[in-house]
Amino acid sequence: MGSDSHYQIPAIDFSINSTELDRGTDKWYNLCKRVREACENYGCFEIVYDKIPLQLKADTFSMIRQLFNLPVETKEKNVNPKPFHGYYGQYPTTPFYESFGIEDSSNYESFKSFTELMWPDGHEQFCNTVVTMVKKMDELKEMIEMMILDSYGLGEKLNSIIACNKTLLRVMKYDAPPSGQYANGHYGLTPHTDKLVSTILCDDQVSGLEFETKDGQWVKLSLSPTSYLFIVGDPLMAWSNGRMHRLKHRVMISGGKERYSLGAFGSPLEGTIIKAAKELVDDEHPRILKDFDYKDFSKFTFTQEGSAIDSEMQVFAFAGIST
Numbered sequence: 001m002g003s004d005s006h007y008q009i010p011a012i013d014f015s016i017n018s019t020e021l022d023r024g025t026d027k028w029y030n031l032c033k034r035v036r037e038a039c040e041n042y043g044c045f046e047i048v049y050d051k052i053p054l055q056l057k058a059d060t061f062s063m064i065r066q067l068f069n070l071p072v073e074t075k076e077k078n079v080n081p082k083p084f085h086g087y088y089g090q091y092p093t094t095p096f097y098e099s100f101g102i103e104d105s106s107n108y109e110s111f112k113s114f115t116e117l118m119w120p121d122g123h124e125q126f127c128n129t130v131v132t133m134v135k136k137m138d139e140l141k142e143m144i145e146m147m148i149l150d151s152y153g154l155g156e157k158l159n160s161i162i163a164c165n166k167t168l169l170r171v172m173k174y175d176a177p178p179s180g181q182y183a184n185g186h187y188g189l190t191p192h193t194d195k196l197v198s199t200i201l202c203d204d205q206v207s208g209l210e211f212e213t214k215d216g217q218w219v220k221l222s223l224s225p226t227s228y229l230f231i232v233g234d235p236l237m238a239w240s241n242g243r244m245h246r247l248k249h250r251v252m253i254s255g256g257k258e259r260y261s262l263g264a265f266g267s268p269l270e271g272t273i274i275k276a277a278k279e280l281v282d283d284e285h286p287r288i289l290k291d292f293d294y295k296d297f298s299k300f301t302f303t304q305e306g307s308a309i310d311s312e313m314q315v316f317a318f319a320g321i322s323t
């Protein structure tokens with residue numbers, strides 16, 4: 001992955017023979033260890049993965065362009081009161097950003113309903129292409145979640161938030177600002193840590209994503225066509241009792257071409273209480289957060305009080321243990 005020449009996030013190659021990736025093999029445990037180290041030290045890693053055909057990815061982005069090209073009145077029909085779901089756009093603070101959050105999108109019937117909301121006469125190619133892509137990203141996400149559990153020796157804890165969440169598909173578009181404006185960059189998306197458990201992200205080869213290193217430097221990322229980015233979100237950090245690092249990131253746009261990106265986000269199930277795995281709390285790692293209801297936390301981030309707090313501090317303001 002091209003980033004600032006002196007700073008490189010780990011790249012983990014999953015493009016190997018499927019049987020080697022079976023749970024229990026040496027290769028599996030070796031990857032588990034690397035995944036854990038990357039999440040703890042960087043809060044992210046590049047996933048090199050050849051099991052999603054490049055043509056499928058290209059077709060998906062072409063379908064997503066068609067979606068964003070629909071009239072605003074049509075896009076606004078995708079209303080969903082849950083945080084990070086539904087259509088978001090035309091906001092004065094992020095004038096170049098639009099997104100859709102579509103739940104249960106690896107389920108054909110559910111995605112078909114969304115498709116018919118956007119195209120009342122149906123759009124089979126849109127539906128088939130995107131569902132196929134989300135299923136592939138889902139497989140990858142489930143495998144990485146299992147690796148995280150196994151990396152801590154907690155592979156049997158299948159009711160933890162790591163193993164038990166639903167994929168929320170989010171698609172994003174960042175308009176290119178008018179030429180000559182913002183030559184030095186403008187926020188497409190302001191700095192934040194993800195509020196969903198984890199994220200697997202890819203883009204259509206127009207860069208803009210940047211992340212903050214642990215020592216406060218902003219570094220540009222550009223993903224190769226066969227790469228995806230895994231990002232640790234606040235709930236995953238909370239589950240790991242602070243062992244995993246949340247990645248603070250932002251999108252900067254500076255003109256030229258519009259950017260499209262696509263993410264499979266792990267969304268906690270209704271009623272989920274986020275708590276540190278008890279095995280990950282000990283004298284050396286005292287508990288850093290109280291248990292909290294995920295829904296209340298995500299609502300809090302949108303309140304006047306919550307939104308005034310820096311994104312990475314919100315979880316501590318909501319559930320921090322005062323010493």
Ligand SMILES: O=C(O)CCC(=O)C(=O)O
Nearest residue numbers: 170172194209249251261
């Ligand atoms: O568009 C991107 O590359 C990043 C999107 C993102 O960070 C988010 O939706 O949380």
Ligand SMILES: [Fe+2]
Nearest residue numbers: 192193194249
């Ligand atoms: Fe994000």
